[in-house]
Amino acid sequence: MTFKGKRFNIKNVTGYIFEIYRKVVCIVTIKKVAELAGVSTATVSRVLNNKGNVSARTKMIVEDIIHEMEYEPNDLARMLYRGRSNMIALLVPDIMNPFFPELARAVEDTAKSEGYTCILCNTDGDYYKEISYIKAITQKKIDGVIIVSNTITEDEVDDINLPVVMLDRKTKANVNSITIDNQAGVQDAINFLKSLGCKKIAHLAGPENDINAQVRKDYYLKEVGQEKWFDSDMIAFGDYDFDKSVIATKKILSNNSDIDGLFAGNDLMGFGALKAAYDLRIDVPKSLSVIGFDGISLGETVTPSLTTMEQPIYDMGMYAVKILLDQIEGEKVYRHKKFFAQLKKRESTKQGD
Amino acid sequence: MTFKGKRFNIKNVTGYIFEIYRKVVCIVTIKKVAELAGVSTATVSRVLNNKGNVSARTKMIVEDIIHEMEYEPNDLARMLYRGRSNMIALLVPDIMNPFFPELARAVEDTAKSEGYTCILCNTDGDYYKEISYIKAITQKKIDGVIIVSNTITEDEVDDINLPVVMLDRKTKANVNSITIDNQAGVQDAINFLKSLGCKKIAHLAGPENDINAQVRKDYYLKEVGQEKWFDSDMIAFGDYDFDKSVIATKKILSNNSDIDGLFAGNDLMGFGALKAAYDLRIDVPKSLSVIGFDGISLGETVTPSLTTMEQPIYDMGMYAVKILLDQIEGEKVYRHKKFFAQLKKRESTKQGD
DNA sequence: TTGAAAGCGCTAACAG
DNA sequence: CTGTTAGCGCTTTCAA
Numbered sequence: 001m002t003f004k005g006k007r008f009n010i011k012n013v014t015g016y017i018f019e020i021y022r023k024v025v026c027i028v029t030i031k032k033v034a035e036l037a038g039v040s041t042a043t044v045s046r047v048l049n050n051k052g053n054v055s056a057r058t059k060m061i062v063e064d065i066i067h068e069m070e071y072e073p074n075d076l077a078r079m080l081y082r083g084r085s086n087m088i089a090l091l092v093p094d095i096m097n098p099f100f101p102e103l104a105r106a107v108e109d110t111a112k113s114e115g116y117t118c119i120l121c122n123t124d125g126d127y128y129k130e131i132s133y134i135k136a137i138t139q140k141k142i143d144g145v146i147i148v149s150n151t152i153t154e155d156e157v158d159d160i161n162l163p164v165v166m167l168d169r170k171t172k173a174n175v176n177s178i179t180i181d182n183q184a185g186v187q188d189a190i191n192f193l194k195s196l197g198c199k200k201i202a203h204l205a206g207p208e209n210d211i212n213a214q215v216r217k218d219y220y221l222k223e224v225g226q227e228k229w230f231d232s233d234m235i236a237f238g239d240y241d242f243d244k245s246v247i248a249t250k251k252i253l254s255n256n257s258d259i260d261g262l263f264a265g266n267d268l269m270g271f272g273a274l275k276a277a278y279d280l281r282i283d284v285p286k287s288l289s290v291i292g293f294d295g296i297s298l299g300e301t302v303t304p305s306l307t308t309m310e311q312p313i314y315d316m317g318m319y320a321v322k323i324l325l326d327q328i329e330g331e332k333v334y335r336h337k338k339f340f341a342q343l344k345k346r347e348s349t350k351q352g353d
Numbered sequence: 354m355t356f357k358g359k360r361f362n363i364k365n366v367t368g369y370i371f372e373i374y375r376k377v378v379c380i381v382t383i384k385k386v387a388e389l390a391g392v393s394t395a396t397v398s399r400v401l402n403n404k405g406n407v408s409a410r411t412k413m414i415v416e417d418i419i420h421e422m423e424y425e426p427n428d429l430a431r432m433l434y435r436g437r438s439n440m441i442a443l444l445v446p447d448i449m450n451p452f453f454p455e456l457a458r459a460v461e462d463t464a465k466s467e468g469y470t471c472i473l474c475n476t477d478g479d480y481y482k483e484i485s486y487i488k489a490i491t492q493k494k495i496d497g498v499i500i501v502s503n504t505i506t507e508d509e510v511d512d513i514n515l516p517v518v519m520l521d522r523k524t525k526a527n528v529n530s531i532t533i534d535n536q537a538g539v540q541d542a543i544n545f546l547k548s549l550g551c552k553k554i555a556h557l558a559g560p561e562n563d564i565n566a567q568v569r570k571d572y573y574l575k576e577v578g579q580e581k582w583f584d585s586d587m588i589a590f591g592d593y594d595f596d597k598s599v600i601a602t603k604k605i606l607s608n609n610s611d612i613d614g615l616f617a618g619n620d621l622m623g624f625g626a627l628k629a630a631y632d633l634r635i636d637v638p639k640s641l642s643v644i645g646f647d648g649i650s651l652g653e654t655v656t657p658s659l660t661t662m663e664q665p666i667y668d669m670g671m672y673a674v675k676i677l678l679d680q681i682e683g684e685k686v687y688r689h690k691k692f693f694a695q696l697k698k699r700e701s702t703k704q705g706d
Numbered sequence: 707t708t709g710a711a712a713g714c715g716c717t718a719a720c721a722g
Numbered sequence: 723c724t725g726t727t728a729g730c731g732c733t734t735t736c737a738a
Contacts, residue, residue: 043709
């Protein structure tokens, strides 16, 4: 027998009928499968979940129908029944900030490998967006959320009715957190510059309202505040912004031609510093050594490539998901994991030994 | 009356009791709200959705309870009833590729503003990951999907049972698509280099299995294939990868010292070309003009900043969502929108007039 | 081994 | 104006 140029045996014909049925009736539910298989929905469910006892014969029949009908269970119904969605959300200020794609990738990878789907939310560090996202997330019965935020208050975090991991931010003891050791990182950065022979080290700082930025600036101060050469002119504000960093660096370098080291509070500002030096025809690293903080992969592509204190971004994201899932699955203990940044020598600093 | 150091009036006490109730009973459902308000769930639902007739008095009572109990409707239940989730998915090869964060941002922004939530999926261009994501998406009753992919076949796209927009890829007439005009873009790039006086223009091409990469290479060939100076040595493969591009560019430049123009198939490869030139002490743009393709924002931060054919990435993402939502809401016509890349002059090409 | 039935939390006909 | 009821598609007792 042939039809539409295809050969059909009995089996094929059955398949074809099912196909028509599927296309016309459109939504194949467990009920329809059950009907066609001549069993109850309970049995189909048992086959579906490989749970409970089903005779080999029945199982085969059901599986056949499932296959023929290309039946796929409706996850919404399952979620509703279970009261869980197997989804987690990631709240970041802005995925366009080069720090976050790597984090997002880690989170998504890890989530997927554990059977979870990942929702991406850009908050712009805007308080109202954060709140509105958290509300939406709660209503959607998202199972947990990883938050990167400087704006959200501890009380608000406390109020969130689902498992939370705060990233890059110290929190109360009853909220999970993942942080980077800024103190050690900054010390290492400054000491490295000093070991290179830098005699006057400036700092390009992030926004005043950003906690990490403040902390890094403070540790910079702690390291160099006592030095004879130090004065408050040594600090410029790049606000985590490339353009602002270019301008700020130009200003500080023009006013202090003897600056021979620069520690940027993040890599993007480091890029700005490199650009400023280039524009001013200052040779990096010969006359000026620049070190950043973050370790974004683009640091390798700029010229000269940017030496930096590299955060284990991927690991941080991965670990955040791990902690979150543990909480979702019922773990009661809150965890606070601290990661360490590691010196990544590249071209923007003088070559030491 | 005071309790736990707080002052309470009758109203507060009620609130406090509700709070305890909420914390203990944990899940506040429409049923509980109805009970407490002394009405039926139907009425609560009507208040919730501002639909149907409810007396002002009843409405107030219900709203009060909702507020006191901090009741938030369970979206899963709503979704199940409606058969829709108000979520869309974005499938990209890898969010760490700097082209995609901007796209993701546009998609997420637009989706959010239309009341949709956005799911992020990294496929690595891997066929099986794509299929598995699409299956998961279908089961989750995600309403639609935007796909960036070179690997997925047309038949597979055809088989997807929900609205689809393909990005950066020509498709059958019955699938929505958003593309960039590669022909015009490449012509503009090459013509611009020629207008600068470049006499020998090389090309850094993307992977052989990437359609856009191939098309760009073909149009490059069309533009310069007839030139006396041209031979197949003028094409190097950077495979959309920074490191490979550095190596490939070094090789091609070493073998052909008279190359004075280079067209990279994307910006990341452009970065590689700049790095190669820097390492070889070739002055960009004086001895070599480099132009990329994409217009990623990082192009501004490298040194020298990269001239490029800028795609309206954000607009493309926005438009993709618009088309997708139209389809979701029942639009029957398939749309094929072509965008144009625009020359963005920066420092990596000689300054023309 | 299997089916009937209740229910996850919500919405919307349909009556009253 | 409001309540009753059925049902979205699935899972899981509880009986048979």
